[in-house]
Amino acid sequence: MRTGKDYLSDQEVRWCPGCGDYSVLKQFTEVLALIGADPSQTVVISGIGCASRLPYYVHAYGMHSLHGRAPAVATGIKLANPSLDVWLITGDGDALSIGGNHLIHALRRNVGVPILLFNNEIYGLTKGQYSPTSRSGSVSKSTPLGSVDHPVNPQTLALGAGATFLARSMDRHPAHLREVLAASKAHEGSALVEIYQNCNVFHDGAFEQFTDKKSQSDHAIFLHHGEPITFGAELDRGLILEGSQVKVVSLAERSASECWIHDERDPMKAYALARMTEDLRPFGILYREDRPVFEQQVHLAHKDTRSFEDVLAMGRTWTVS
């Protein structure tokens, strides 16, 4: 029986001390141990950025590819060998800016890869520029007066792209992260896992209200399929849907069973959850659906092939003796 440590390579981990990436790496290797991953069948593909260094630290096959291109690389790998366990590691700049197109197409095709999107709302490796997920007004090296861009919402983007699995977790909640990662691996198809990850050097505390033990219960909602959506230190509040409007209600006034019951198979409700980008945000599996997996479909469509000799003989041929 392997433990998480058995999935670490012999390479020295070179993230900044205190970086949230350490926790994600740890939970990731723990999950590999948990699911009994075979290192020789495991392939970790990344793009460029701090998060994308992760494959070097995992005792498995791996490729640190090009900025934004990891979904396309992973697609090629799955087409070449659908039986490999491929994981994709990316960040907010990598997946949502330079690689936005590849992400969209991997999601809509439903390529069989969990996509771990480390969102820290900043470009870390290039030393502190605002990223596509940075909130409007973000002061960064490239926006000293505050950014004017409206941020991209990875969850609604993924829903729009036709993703079949959407989840959110965070670096500072190891148990939750492990649970979500294991679920993403179990999903057949693309599974987008947005991980709130703290960059303590360039954007420290970006998600503190959701991750800090003191404030978490007031801001983070942990979703469970088939259960009422409730939160608060005493689980004293819940969500209801009035039409398409999300409302917070006090459970002193009504029972939990009257709250919105989380249905991860409902795309409209998933959209409502995905739109919660203010001080109250959902964590866990926002949405999932079953849809045929791309690489399997491609191979099914191409199983009826011709031998080279038959291909040569196709069409009008003639013989000169």
Add this chain to the structure above:
Amino acid sequence: MTKVLSHLVVLMAGDSGDGIQLLGSQLIRAAAQSGQDVRTLSDFPAEIRAPQGTISGVSGFQFQMASEAIFDPGDAADVFVAFNVAGWIKHQHKLKSGGLLLASIDGFDARSKAIAGVDANEDPLEQAKSNFQVLEVDFKKITSEALKDQSLSGKEKSRAKNMTILGLLTWLYGQSAPAMEADLQRQFQGDLGAANVLAFRAGYHLGETAEWTAYKREVPQRKALPGTYKTLSGSQAMALGLAAVARQLGRQVLYAGYPITPASDILHELARIRPAGVLPFQAEDEIASITAAIGASYAGSLGATASSGPGISLKGEGLGLAVMMELPLLVINVQRGGPSTGLPTKMEQSDLLQALYGRHGEAPMPVMAIKRTGEALDDVLLAAKMAVESMTPVMLLSDAYIANSAEPFRLPDPEQMRRIEAPKSDIHRAPYARDAHGVRPWIIPGTPEGMHRVGGLETEDQTGHVSYDPKNHQSMIQQRAAKVQAVTRFYGPLCVEVGESKGEVLLIGWGSTYGAIRTAVENLRDQGHSITHLHLKHLFPLHPEVISFMTGFSQVVVAEMNEGQLVQVLRSQTQQDLHFLGKTSGQPFTASELQARMVPYISAS
């Protein structure tokens, strides 16, 4: 008596909706099948349905058929089939003096003249009579009469005009009518097939009825090499080459493409013929197609991709990654007129310097060029062999001309094809340990105990770990370069196409200019000149003997369809004075043009 000719050049021009490409390919297939050698040249607008009847919307198809081996589609046409006045105006200078103009007069009416911008008072056909033989035929009327009992719309009936013309040409040039009819019936089913055959027959009988025997020409059969043939375009032959790669490598080829003219035909052909072991994949963009191919190569397939012009620029980033990681990859560039969108359907050889140098960092990779359809299959095999056996990306250059030109293609004996031996997935060697040729093992995910990481960061010698060590970086750059240099072990001896290994004039070409250069050189030799034709297949690394070979000649001329790219590469390696002969009009060289432009060098020697 039918006049016998050794060569016959026919040019057809009309509207891009006239079905000229179909008519042409039908006719050349019949000619090739009856034993004549054929070469073709397609010339069509970039627009799908360019404005009807205009000069810019003219589609052209030229072919040469001959009773001996030929290499080009011919120069001046013996016969010009004008579907409309715009086609005639655009290409009339290509008809030989005294040649036959077969004019479809429905395309020469007042309206057609107005659209083509011809003055209403002018009569191009009357003017043509002073210099050419002119046959005026109302093919539209003949077609509609032949189809009057068919339940087709008027539009569908008039579309069959090309079949009537096919019938007449079949009669004029002694091709078999029953074979052609059978062929048409195979291609078009139902009412359309019946109508096409009726239109074809009307055209075929027209010549007899009108007593046009004087215009009949016969091109005798040649002695072709024994074997089985079919007509293929360059792109079709390359697709067959990829199928051959899968067979010879014994592994899957992932062909990832993105729609772009004129490279898309390779993807279409693979999707159509569905060869075992080749998985076609239409990616979301050019970058994804090369990176998916790279992913496939990492996973043990051979990744292949193709593009043209700007698409290749987008792939540059991926090429750098494949060079750094040392993975096999086959990249085909079907060149077209550039820069930017340029002339998407026209030919040019202007991506050579990009192929050689258009990457970031020190990123050498082998570059080859296909010279003719007949060699395309083996060239793809060779490129794939170099890629796999040297663990490197390889660029294979084609262009819009060779991609679309059809010729009789002798099918290979699969047992005699080149073999490809993949480097072993040897876990006892470090991932970046090199063999005697500088090649690392190809350790494929799924191999027990072979776990390793690859990436775009500089790799440490042997282990492949990330390394920022200055000495390591320089050493790895040199190791990768030495590995690429060592692919010359796959080259055969340096062979001239025609001529001696020493002499007065050496004419060097590469790629699809082969036919025109070869014909020009043979003609010049027939005139008594000492001239040799050398055609370079390997553009990088150059064949080790090329530079010294050039010194055997007092005049060396490099002919290419650009403003001087190969010549610049060769000049950088020799003190010898090299002359340049170029063209960037989007139209290929013709043999007579080359002969004329070679005069100064021949007389100087």
